Amino acid sequence: xxxxxxxxxxxxxxxxxxxxxxxxxxxxxxxHCLDLRCGFCVSHEVDSHYCPNCMENMPSAEARLKKNRCAxxxxxPHCSHTLSTRAxxxxxxxxEDPSKTTAKKVYYLACAFCRWTSRDIGLPDQNxxxxxxxxxxxxxxxxxxxxxxxxxxxxxxxxxxxxxRRFLGRKLSYLxxxxxxxxxxxxxxxxxxLSSLSLGASLSGREELGRPVExxxxxxxxxxxxIDLPTELLSDPVDLFDVTTLDQRFAQLDFQPExxxxxxxxxxxxxxxxxxxxxxxxxxxSKPEYNPTSIKFKIQLAAYYHVPDIILYKIENxxxxxxxxxIIKVVNPTNSGxxxxxxxxxxxxxxxxxxxxxxxxxxxxxxxPVSAINPLRQPSIVEATDxxxxxATAEVILPDGQVYLPPRDDAAEFDDGGVxxxxxVDNRDIVVWRKSxxxxxxxxxxxxxxxxxxxxxxxxxxxxTVFALDSKEVHTATLRVPVFLTLGEAK
Amino acid sequence: xxxxxxxxxxxxxxVCNECELKGDITIGxxxxxxxxxxxxxxxxxIIIGENNLIEEQCxxxxxxxxxxxxxxxNVPVMIIGNNNVFEVGSEINCLKIGDNNxxxxxxxxxxxxxxxxxxxxxxxxxxxxxxxxxxNIVVYGGDCRRRKxxxxxxxxxxxxxxxxxxxxxxxxxxxxxxKPNP
Numbered sequence: 001x002x003x004x005x006x007x008x009x010x011x012x013x014x015x016x017x018x019x020x021x022x023x024x025x026x027x028x029x030x031x032h033c034l035d036l037r038c039g040f041c042v043s044h045e046v047d048s049h050y051c052p053n054c055m056e057n058m059p060s061a062e063a064r065l066k067k068n069r070c071a072x073x074x075x076x077p078h079c080s081h082t083l084s085t086r087a088x089x090x091x092x093x094x095x096e097d098p099s100k101t102t103a104k105k106v107y108y109l110a111c112a113f114c115r116w117t118s119r120d121i122g123l124p125d126q127n128x129x130x131x132x133x134x135x136x137x138x139x140x141x142x143x144x145x146x147x148x149x150x151x152x153x154x155x156x157x158x159x160x161x162x163x164x165r166r167f168l169g170r171k172l173s174y175l176x177x178x179x180x181x182x183x184x185x186x187x188x189x190x191x192x193x194l195s196s197l198s199l200g201a202s203l204s205g206r207e208e209l210g211r212p213v214e215x216x217x218x219x220x221x222x223x224x225x226x227i228d229l230p231t232e233l234l235s236d237p238v239d240l241f242d243v244t245t246l247d248q249r250f251a252q253l254d255f256q257p258e259x260x261x262x263x264x265x266x267x268x269x270x271x272x273x274x275x276x277x278x279x280x281x282x283x284x285x286s287k288p289e290y291n292p293t294s295i296k297f298k299i300q301l302a303a304y305y306h307v308p309d310i311i312l313y314k315i316e317n318x319x320x321x322x323x324x325x326x327i328i329k330v331v332n333p334t335n336s337g338x339x340x341x342x343x344x345x346x347x348x349x350x351x352x353x354x355x356x357x358x359x360x361x362x363x364x365x366x367x368x369p370v371s372a373i374n375p376l377r378q379p380s381i382v383e384a385t386d387x388x389x390x391x392a393t394a395e396v397i398l399p400d401g402q403v404y405l406p407p408r409d410d411a412a413e414f415d416d417g418g419v420x421x422x423x424x425v426d427n428r429d430i431v432v433w434r435k436s437x438x439x440x441x442x443x444x445x446x447x448x449x450x451x452x453x454x455x456x457x458x459x460x461x462x463x464x465t466v467f468a469l470d471s472k473e474v475h476t477a478t479l480r481v482p483v484f485l486t487l488g489e490a491k
Numbered sequence: 492x493x494x495x496x497x498x499x500x501x502x503x504x505x506v507c508n509e510c511e512l513k514g515d516i517t518i519g520x521x522x523x524x525x526x527x528x529x530x531x532x533x534x535x536x537i538i539i540g541e542n543n544l545i546e547e548q549c550x551x552x553x554x555x556x557x558x559x560x561x562x563x564x565n566v567p568v569m570i571i572g573n574n575n576v577f578e579v580g581s582e583i584n585c586l587k588i589g590d591n592n593x594x595x596x597x598x599x600x601x602x603x604x605x606x607x608x609x610x611x612x613x614x615x616x617x618x619x620x621x622x623x624x625x626x627n628i629v630v631y632g633g634d635c636r637r638r639k640x641x642x643x644x645x646x647x648x649x650x651x652x653x654x655x656x657x658x659x660x661x662x663x664x665x666x667x668x669x670k671p672n673p
Contacts, residue, residue, distance in 0.1 A: 078638060079632075088645075113613075113631055113632075114613075114629060114632075114636075114638055115611055115631070115640055116640075117641065120640070241637070241639035
């Protein structure tokens with residue numbers, strides 16, 4: 001039972017601001033909204049492209065040109081593992097003296113998993129390790145590029161007409177011009193007064209629009225000329241080792257080879273590094289470093305580092321109808337102390353409704369969120385249906401009173417002095433044990449059904465230390481998060 | 492069950508002292524057997540050819556299974572050909588292995604699966620089917636997928652030469668049978 005199994009991960013679920021339940025490892029904490037965000041409440045953006053094998057960074061424009069494939073690395077056409085370059089020595093008559101033979105290193109591609117080599121399809125061994133491996137050319141690429149040029153011209157003409165009709169003296173935002181067929185560069189060049197690059201003719205002013213390239217339609221093939229399938233297909237026995245599977249064919253959409261005799265290795269797909277942004281306040285929640293080999297983050301606002309983590313510590317035998325005790329371990333990951341309280345789910349709902357009522361009375365209208373970066377974009381906010389009503393199946397008896405959570409102190413393991421409670425007194429019934437920033441808290445549960453799920457809300461204090469750098473004020477807010485614990489099966 | 496060990500090692504073979512040899516075993520020339528390899532010939536003799544490479548923790552077993560006692564009285568002879576490589580942790584129970592095969596790490600061959608020539612059994616693959624694997628077949632993956640290779644795997648002559656020079660520096664070797672002088 002590894003710690004990443006779904007059952008183990010989903011024993012403690014937190015309710016995200018949108019309503020979905022996630023384990024704490026899948027949640028982010030927005031420091032400005034002071035709320036939890038899950039994968040659905042953030043917008044995912046592409047940061048950079050890199051090859052997973054050679055770890056080479058690639059600017060997005062270049063990646064687009066190369067169809068998001070790495071130039072140096074190949075995938076095995078058989079098992080899609082990464083191909084490695086192997087060397088072998090070949091005796092070759094040396095240049096000075098034809099009678100003597102010297103060893104020369106030649107390179108071939110080999111797969112370490114299924115042992116496919118480039119020699120299987122007859123690719124000649126290369127003399128250079130980086131090897132200019134011959135590639136298959138798409139027989140239709142020329143036709144496709146002429147068609148693309150043709151349609152690009154038409155789209156550009158349409159755009160110009162639309163623009164000239166709409167232009168009434170108002171300033172037109174560049175962002176509205178969509179990048180259909182790669183037009184935005186053409187339009188921006190036109191605006192800035194530089195000569196147009198397309199269609200060979202230099203355009204002056206707005207009146208003269210470029211004429212689209214005349215493209216002849218493709219020659220139709222008469223049905224009589226189509227050769228029937230060779231009858232050998234019906235009579236020859238099928239060698240299953242030679243026929244490619246559908247997955248192998250679809251990995252190379254251009255050619256879709258049917259047998260292994262002419263299957264070529266494909267270039268490796270690039271991977272992306274993504275950054276995540278809160279949809280409401282547009283602040284970055286997660287931003288990785290640019291270097292592909294680095295796993296660190298520039299900005300990492302994971303919930304694990306800001307929200308108290310609840311772990312099931314010890315559970316007594318669960319019997320239906322009887323009250324059993326269980327102990328949870330609460331860990332405070334922040335650098336400041338926090339006072340924790342446990343609130344039942346009904347009370348949590350009441351508090352939330354009251355807060356919203358107060359907000360409405362104050363007159364704060366619920367604005368439609370507008371993206372700060374791009375005023376024309378309206379981010380979509382996810383709101384899941386509230387399923388928390390049915391999730392808790394057992395009655396939980398929450399401890400009364402507050403529990404102090406000491407801050408995280410990295411030097412504490414070397415200091416045997418004991419935990420500094422900052423003046424708070426512990427209730428021995430609730431707090432079972434303490435260890436630096438961890439507390440063991442005892443609760444009681446009365447199972448009603450076989451599957452025991454307990455739900456309550458934790459209320460803790462969050463101190464925002466880096467929020468306002470100019471004012472140097474330290475804001476402390478009281479936050480509430482509903483939590484659901486799956487305790488197990490009751491007999 | 493004879494526990495007398497009757498091992499014939501050809502001159503040129505490198506057999507380390509720490510390997511476990513039991514029963515009637517014949518080892519061909521230029522074969523390298525690493526320490527901690529296990530060759531048990533309980534139910535019958537084992538004949539190993541030339542240029543083989545048997546690595547650590549490898550088990551080549553010709554043992555009787557308890558369920559079916561040998562009624563016919565025939566002694567099963569296990570024959571292993573030349574240029575085979577048995578990587579670390581592999582286990583071989585079958586009776587016939589040809590030439591130029593590679594058994595990758597932690598692979599397993601049952602008693603009924605015989606290998607012909609040029610086969611490669613991938614790491615961790617367990618083959619227990621009653622068949623003789625065709626020539627140049629590669630078995631790979633957790634689900635033992637198969638593929639026909641273009642040609643047989645490269646013989647590990649370079650590695651065998653290297654080991655023949657290096658192993659005697661660090662291990663005691665078993666003595667090989669002297670050639671009878673005419």
